[in-house]
Amino acid sequence: MMCPPLPGQVPLEPTVTSNGLTAHGAVEASPANKSSTEYRERKGICGFLRSVWKALKHHFGCCRHSSAVDVVEPFVPPPDLDPEPDPDHSAVKPNNGSFASLFKVGKMIGSGGFGRVYEGKRKFDGKKVAIKQISKTDNNRYLDIPGHPEPLVTEVALLLMMRQEPRSPYVIQLYEWFEHPRKFTLVMEYPEPCESLLDFIIRNPELDEPTARVIMRQAVLAVQHCIEHGVFHNDVHAENFLMKKNTLELKLIDFGCGQLLSSDGYESRIYLGLMAYCPPEVFTDTRFHAVPTNVWTLGVLLYEMVNACSPFGNRMEITQAKVTFRNSNLSKGNNILAVLGGGLELVT
Incomplete structure (x- = not known):
């Protein structure tokens, strides 16, 4: 069934020109009008994501x-x-x-x-x-x-x-x-030669922390850039990043689930992202918001990179949000997943 329109979306039956094509x-899109409230909120969001990366640097010791x-x-x-x-x-x-x-x-x-x-x-x-x-x-x-x-x-x-x-x-x-x-x-x-980040993780299970840090920095910057441009990607996961094999450079792809950034949030019943990365509020609240969702998905992504598996397997595990680290070689201090998880309260 067709999903109801989301914030900023307009249902439209595509038209065909006289020659059928x-x-x-x-063409460049003009910046969207922003209220002062949204501007301050977005500015705070960007500051938070920058702090996430600083925390990451500090704490990491080094399919379809x-x-x-x-x-x-x-x-x-x-x-x-x-x-x-x-x-x-x-x-x-x-x-x-x-x-x-x-x-x-x-x-x-x-x-x-x-x-x-x-x-x-x-x-x-x-x-x-x-x-x-x-x-x-x-x-x-x-x-x-x-x-x-x-x-x-x-x-x-x-x-x-x-x-x-x-x-x-x-x-x-x-x-x-x-x-x-x-x-x-x-x-x-088309970055060349490239593969999906998911394929890279499968080939390199339990990544060492310095490599995970390099990848994670780029993922955070990609998500931050989307927010700064008024875009909620809404489907951030390992398969939606391309990685250039010889440099580990990332490219965020596939905006098909995306939405315009909205301070009002989105209805949980029409969540479009990958279920394994779904934030708990989609199951517990009537609405979810872009930035907390991005923070959650980045945490799941990092867990997958360093543990070679997903942190949650079903709805109950997601809502309980209990994380068990399976990689015994990880740093024992405060890890970045805790930093990302704690950030949820700062941006909701």
């Missing part, structure tokens, strides 16, 4: 699987996919060439409830890109964002907001997006 450049690939429909492509587009995106202009003449679509590298992702290559220079296809269904969610007269499908809207300056090296960048009669296609940067 609409292409869009990644692919299915069959369907046919990629031709669409109007961009003339260029610069990895660092002009700030005003003036160079992004559609042309009448076919997608097949400019891009080669490779194997599917990921899939889920919000689309399929393929390797792609720009033919004229061989540059790799990631091509995500989102089918148009009755469950598509749309958002109204400043600078756009029509509501945009959620992932496009939020990625456009994330393109506002300053940009973050820890968040995936959208290059272009296109609308087809039956789907949306997003062309994004």
Whole structure:
């Protein structure tokens, strides 16, 4: 069944142009209007997340699987996919060439409830890109964002907001997006060589604390950047981070569950994130809030990295929130999970 609209969302039946196809450049979104209360709250949020990272530095001593690939429909492509587009995106202009003449679509590298992702290559220079296809269904969610007269499908809207300056090296960048009669296609940067953070954790169980600290710093900064841009990712977990294999650089991906940041919170009955990372208030309260949820998910992520397993297996364990550390090699002092957990009271 279709979820009811969330804060800032507008249900919309996508329209088709006269030629049956609409292409869009990644046009910059204007900053959302903020009340003074929201500004002070957001400023406090950012300060808290910075304190989380400082605490992390001090205390750390130092799946979803692919299915069959369907046919990629031709669409109007961009003339260029610069990895660092002009700030005003003036160079992004559609042309009448076919997608097949400019891009080669490779194997599917990921899939889920919000689309399929393929390797792609720009033919004229061989540059790799990631091509995500989102089918148009009755469950598509749309958002109204400043600078756009029509509501945009959620992932496009939020990625456009994330393109506002300053940009973050820890968040995936959208290059272009296109609308087809039956789907949306997003062309994004593709870190190479990369793997999901989940795959990295599986290959490296019970990470040492210095490595976990490097990864955790980037995850915190990615989440902080989302908050500063008025975006609640709402699905932070190990599979939604790409890691560059040779540098351990992270990229937060998949904004399909995301929402506009709201000081009023969100209805618990329509929580969209991964259940293993679900905060206890989703089960105990009628509403949950973005920042406490982010803090909780970061704690779960860190636990998984250093213990090679999830801290909670079901709803009861989540609501009881009793953490048992299985890695005997961890530091014995105050650990960062306690810091993150205690932070819940500071930001609610």
